[in-house]
Amino acid sequence: MALVLDEIEQINDIKKVAPEDYGRLAQEIREFLIEKVSVHGGHLGANLGVVELTMALHLAFDVTVDRIIWDVGHQSYTHKLLTGRKAGFDTLREFGGMSGFPKRGESGADAFDTGHSSTSISAGLGLAVARDLRGGSYRVISVIGDGALTGGMAFEAMNNAAKLDTNFIIVLNDNEMSISPNVGGMSRYLDSIRTADSYQELKNGVMDSLQRIPVYGERMVRRIRRTKSSIKQLFIPGMLFENMGLTYLGPVDGHDVAKLVRTFKNASRVNGAVIVHVITKKGRGYLPAERHPARFHGTGAFDIATGLARVKKTKPDYTDVFASVMNMAAKKNERLVAITAAMETGTGLKRFHNRFPQRFFDVGIAEEHAVTFAAGLAQGGMIPVFAAYSSFLQRAYDQILHDVCLQNLHVIFAIDRAGIVGSDGETHQGIFDISYLMTIPNLILMAPKNKWELADMLAFAFGLNAPAAIRYPRGTAYDGLKEFRAPLVCGKAEILYDETEIALLAYGSMVETALAVRERLKELHYQCTLINARFAKPLDEELLLSLSSEHRLLVTMEENVITGGFGQQVTQYLTDTGQPIKVLQVAIPDQFVEQGSPAKLKEEVGLDADFIVKKIIVAYIGR
Ligand SMILES: Cc1ncc(C[n+]2csc(CCOP(=O)(O)OP(=O)(O)O)c2C)c(N)n1
Structure with missing residues (x-):
């Protein structure tokens, strides 16, 4: 048919x-x-x-x-x-x-x-x-x-x-x-x-009968709807x-x-x-979606007969690491509370919710409220962690500035999906948070190079008495560079490989890429230092000065738009202090990034290792 x-x-x-x-x-x-x-x-x-x-x-x-x-x-x-x-x-x-x-x-x-x-x-x-x-x-x-x-x-x-x-x-x-x-x-x-129901049936019955009265019926219904009388309280x-x-x-x-x-x-x-x-009924007509509405809210490819995902996750992602750390920390510290703006599954807080229901708060899709609510909790002696996607946190800029940072309150922002997220496209790319948070005094900004460092940064943030934000990307948590786990010191970067000529200064997710870039540069016989920046704010100024005296090219790398980002801050500092070193900023151009696989999009915006190597060589030769 x-x-x-x-x-x-x-x-x-x-x-x-x-x-x-x-x-x-x-x-x-x-x-x-x-x-x-x-x-x-x-x-x-x-x-x-x-x-x-x-x-x-x-x-x-x-x-x-x-x-x-x-x-x-x-x-x-x-x-x-x-x-x-x-x-x-x-x-x-x-x-x-x-x-x-x-x-x-x-x-x-x-x-x-x-x-x-x-x-x-x-x-x-x-x-x-x-x-x-x-x-x-x-x-x-x-x-x-x-x-x-x-x-x-x-x-x-x-x-x-x-x-x-x-x-x-x-x-x-x-x-x-x-x-x-x-x-x-x-x-x-x-x-x-x-x-x-009964109330509703009564109302429908009366309205239908009235409506059937020719000419006057419709008018009466309209009048009943408009009147502020008690009849209306009864029927509507x-x-x-x-x-x-x-x-x-x-x-x-x-x-x-x-x-x-x-x-x-x-x-x-x-x-x-x-x-x-x-x-309406969410998922209507497909049993797995009716039964598991949260899982089928946004799904990857799946098998229709079973509803199971086609690609199974084999390694933990950063969200899993965050979730485990939160649960372990909350066991030890009764002041720790978790907040989500309607994203308990996506941010990994579901486990926390199950384990510590009294200390878990889903505030609805209300990021602005979530931040000021956290400020109140902090002022009252709790340690709130607000877990949110980078792109959704955008709308709470004033609350972060005015309600948290101005009062220097101990609120922790766990910023998930920071960087390129993929197929949801322009509205969901988490590529602005470094820029918008960088402008706010008192706020400490961190990004981990791998899964262990995310755990360390969370522990570090719990122990601070100041506002802190940790950004981490979507997807599998990087498990390389395990041997590098120097203790965190506020505003201090971590030196991974110390050489001369070219210094790669990578922030968060870009450390993994920078490692690949360094390997290729080494094959081409360049001397290459690799630094895990750890903090975008405060900047490690002492290190910047020493890097610029020992290298000819400094390359900043971040998964954020170039405007107002990490690289611009570094460049500004070096210019202000009169350092002669040339700086190459690797970041996303000043544009919205469309949908696609993260790998494809990174290629498009020039964040893939091949492209970065070429850019570095051109910059180094032409310096
Ligand atoms: C500011 C913001 N925060 C969070 C989200 C993530 N999000 C997408 S849809 C959704 C739930 C929407 O529920 P509802 O409006 O009832 O639509 P339904 O999916 O149930 O049809 C959430 C939280 C978002 N898109 N925007």
Whole structure:
């Protein structure tokens, strides 16, 4: 039998599908997504959950004019399928291929680029206001998950949206899950709405009967919705939103296309911001994803029959090392507490959660709050460790500066996924943290060369009485250079090989690359010193002075953008102190780095050993 999905080649083709075929289409979309993600990896659970929701949005609206903004954007696969990008799934998340997130550059149907959470209501409100100011008539629909709704920006935006008197639709996709089960008071509130069945049935019954009264019915329903009377308190769930000034519709079964289309059409008649509360199931239609939603939130390639990963991990990654150290340290030190912003699995804190539930805090997708919360904990005598991905920590810059470092509080930032992360692309590359943290006084910045040094740096940070950040990359923890384990001294680098001519000064993950670079330079008969920088702040100024007097070329190496990074600080210091040595800065150019395998991306940005060797030789000869 011909596939219904085959009839969908471009935007709005779904409108030609007969309603009785919606079920089949949803099934075919799920099969398609499972197959493609099993090969390329990607965000499976969230996408399987929003198949009908996305179909209904495309039936109720017209994305050639209307704008849908997907919060985080990891759930936009069906939207991509329905907007002419079926072939793109063969290159999903690959270098040069289709992104796993919405990209305006990829399609006119993508209204706003996303990747980080909780931005959709702000962006949608901005689009709606621009529409009104410019006399437009398109609809704006922001689709936000209950997890993303835990982010402060979403609340700030709703607060602002309350005064809008033209249409703006917020679809709240409630599956009770963030990556792990959702947390917090808002989540509990949504749960209370979901479970108020009898209340809901009563409300639906009354509203339906009223709506059936010709001419006046609709008007009465609208008036009931608007009135602040006690009747409304009785009939309308979502009073919290209503009291804020937003209209609340729902909850609606997110797997019933017809009901969803009807609700979206109703929502588009509201003059103001309206929340449509949709209930979906994460992972729907694929048992392993329904059973293990956290594992299938973002997955590598897997076997469809078993749900098991195709590539098995054989060696621990840095996250595993962090997790083990945290658990061991917490046993000995009762003041140690751990904080995550909805990333307990990704940051390795799940084990800590299980073992020390009283000292574990998942604050929701709320990095800014997490940092100031940590500051309060530190001020109260605890030793908080906030584990976060480099790219997500970006949004907490002011809290790190104003709430932690200004007061010199003992908060530890465990910065995971620092460096190039790969197939999630521009939004997720952790390539700015050295630059943005370098500007903050009092903060001690470290990066380990290998897995043992990560453990040592954590222990060192626990013993400090100052704010400290340790960055470490995604993937297998380097287990070379085991023989080098000199005790850590604040602001002091570690000399691995001491020669003359060329000095390689590598930070964190780049020490491994620098070792390979040195080997090649040695084959070419260059004398080559290798330094593990350990600290980006404070800089080892004494060492810099001695290196510059004994070498002709100093090469700084870091997995961070060049602007404001480690190399620039080193160069600035050497210039300021009038050192004659030539400096070559190896870093990522001042650009966003797209998706692809980390190895491929490192080649693209010039962080691979071959390219670095060539650059060094050119710089050395031309000095
Ligand atoms: C600022 C930020 N922090 C963390 C993340 C990682 N992250 C991606 S999706 C997600 C959970 C989102 O949950 P929800 O909005 O409910 O969507 P669902 O996956 O359940 O559909 C998290 C924590 C992120 N993208 N952005």
